Amino acid sequence: MDNPYQRLVVVSNRLPIVVSQEDGDWQIKPGSGGLVTALAPVLHEQRGLWIGWPGCSDEAPLDELFSRFSREQQYQLHGVTLTTEEVEKYYLGFSNETLWPLFHDLLGHCHFNQENWLCYGTVNRRFAEAIAEVSTKDDFIWIHDYQLALVGSHLRDLGIRQSLAFFLHIPFPSPDLLRRLPWKTELLRGLLDYDLIGFQTLRDRRNFLNSVLTMVPETEVLSRHRYYTLLRYRDRTLKVGHFPISIDFAQFDAAARSPEVTDAAWYLHEHLGGRQLVLGIDRLDYTKGIPERFLAFERALEKYPEMRKNLSLIQVVVPSRTDVAEYQQLKEELDGLAGRINGRFAEPGWMPLHYLYRSLDPVQLFAYYRTSEIALVTPLRDGMNLVAKEYCACSVERKGVLILSEFAGAADQLGKGALLVNPYDIEGTADAIFQAYSMPEEERLRRMTLLRAKVRRNNVHRWVGWFLAETHPHGEPHG
Known part of the structure; x- marks a missing residue:
């Protein structure tokens, strides 16, 4: 200093x-x-x-x-x-x-x-x-x-x-x-x-x-x-x-490459049938746009039936302010939306939405980051949003696609490599999910290489x- x-x-x-x-x-x-x-x-x-x-x-x-x-x-x-x-x-x-x-x-x-x-x-x-x-x-x-x-x-x-x-x-x-x-x-x-x-x-x-x-x-x-x-x-x-x-890029990158995380990531993907995984990780808060995200995912399954049975959304919601009525109502809304989506689209051997209301230990967190082909980071407004940067740091194979809200502060730095969306635009976000799902590997590598370089250089x-x-x-x- x-x-x-x-x-x-x-x-x-x-x-x-x-x-x-x-x-x-x-x-x-x-x-x-x-x-x-x-x-x-x-x-x-x-x-x-x-x-x-x-x-x-x-x-x-x-x-x-x-x-x-x-x-x-x-x-x-x-x-x-x-x-x-x-x-x-x-x-x-x-x-x-x-x-x-x-x-x-x-x-x-x-x-x-x-x-x-x-x-x-x-x-x-x-x-x-x-x-x-x-x-x-x-x-x-x-x-x-x-x-x-x-x-x-x-x-x-x-x-x-x-x-x-x-x-x-x-x-x-x-x-x-x-x-x-x-x-x-x-x-x-x-x-x-x-x-x-x-x-x-x-x-x-x-x-x-x-x-x-x-x-x-x-x-x-x-x-x-x-x-x-x-x-x-x-x-x-x-x-x-x-x-x-920002984040400590080297710490997340090293953790994602550790044997424990490598094994956990492999098991997670095999357990979910080897299909593409879309990841959302958020604290329970109305600023995070989780109901809008669920609606966009539902619309994507309606609009692009070829994704059914080939893609699942894993949404982790970390409990927060559970004694506040407004947050209890949000939890109830998410419960209802998750039940409706799975009720509409689930088939034997495939559940479209895995909704986890709990915290993750570090190995689980890094494994989810590393193994998910797509991250859906769509807050209605956010100062920065470090989940987006953590996902990039843990995408060590460089095959992940980041879908990012244009209203997150991170969009200023990561906009060139991410797919930017307006989280209020359900149709547009659904299209971005399909674009990420069908993105060629060469473009995935190019985008994630750019994102990882940006986060590595501008670390905490x-x-x-x-x-x-x-x-x-x-x-x-x-x-």
């Missing part, structure tokens, strides 16, 4: 850990996910600090567990305590029932509640106080995602004057959508208190800039560059850039280095 700071301080809603109790003994283990994979080496190198909510009950001996984690991982943790009411109003309420659907262009799912907004501000203030308590003026403070958008503003109120950075992992909405948020001006002004703001795509960056220039008129554009824009706000200069996040380590290199507002762009 080539900058004047001595230590990296990462701040996110959740700490990168899993705390559990086994036979009366408390255990702490590193969490999984792209952000942890990307940032842990930097934190380890600098003896850095990660601040967040532990996500466990008060009875866990956190001081002891954090000390054990620090000795093993060579970086520190600091917990921010949340009450049950705060989890309900700040996290489940404002973050996930207001900002999440609004930022994903799904206004009909939004709930606007003043108490939730006030609680959001209170919790963001508490995160800021925790940062101020344990950080020093030589630290570089990097805050992540929509749950903590106002932390920078509260840090300024607390007298913190050093450089602050923020990265939004989800999309940023158009000004027309953002106008619906009653607290839009407060949110935008809060974001303008950072020195570096990162978005996933150029579209997100433009949406933010257009919103700010429309709703915070005292903001001025100083200069525009390919990867960033310099703004002037309240006698401060800040940088707004786009930095598409490059993303971290690129972002950290931009920490000075007047620095030159990288990448």
Whole structure:
């Protein structure tokens, strides 16, 4: 990390850990996910600090567990305590029932509640106080995602004057959508208190800039560059850039080639009759477009009867927010659609849709990625969508075809090798499924070679280095 700071301080809603109790003994283990994979080496190198909510009950001996984690991982943790009411109003309420659907262009799912907004501000203030308590003026403070958008503003109120950075992992909405948020001006002004703001795509960056220039008129554009824009706000200069996040390509590629995954992939394909496999893997969420995907698959079977008995869709849905009525209704809708499709088209020895409502262990996940001829990644809106990149990294034979929503951030990077679709266009997506099914091997190899090269080059380590290199507002762009 080539900058004047001595230590990296990462701040996110959740700490990168899993705390559990086994036979009366408390255990702490590193969490999984792209952000942890990307940032842990930097934190380890600098003896850095990660601040967040532990996500466990008060009875866990956190001081002891954090000390054990620090000795093993060579970086520190600091917990921010949340009450049950705060989890309900700040996290489940404002973050996930207001900002999440609004930022994903799904206004009909939004709930606007003043108490939730006030609680959001209170919790963001508490995160800021925790940062101020344990950080020093030589630290570089990097805050992540929509749950903590106002932390920078509260840090300024607390007298913190050093450089602050923020990265939004989800999309940023158009000004027309953002106008619906009653607290839009407060949110935008809060974001303008950072020195570096990162978005996933150029579209997100433009949406933010257009919103700010429309709703915070005292903001001025100083200069525009390919990867960033310099703004002037309240006698401060800040940088707004786009930095598409990625995965550890080498890790996924190596895992997909391992003997365990090779055997599991072979067994999976043989067990399903050796026919072509279409894969969908998603968390249960209305932004992922799973009902539309099922309808497109059903239409493809209607329109192209030659695919029947020669192709199956495997849809893995990872349970999420199962106590929320809206998600329960989505689960019921998927259950009904899956039953209808199989009822219409199944024949002896062939089931068109294998619908799995559960998590996968790593070997299973890599095996599904490696063995599936087609990946169907069709969110209605997504900040990036790393499933698309993981599929490419695991397609080691280079025979897979990626069908990708044009509304996923990943489409900006992967559009030349993927088949892009509009997930609302059931007919067009059905046609893309048939195009992928009937694609010659030579074209499959060409497309997947291109996709794998793109993901390999723009890996998650490059993303971290690129972002950290931009920490000075007047620095030159990288990448």
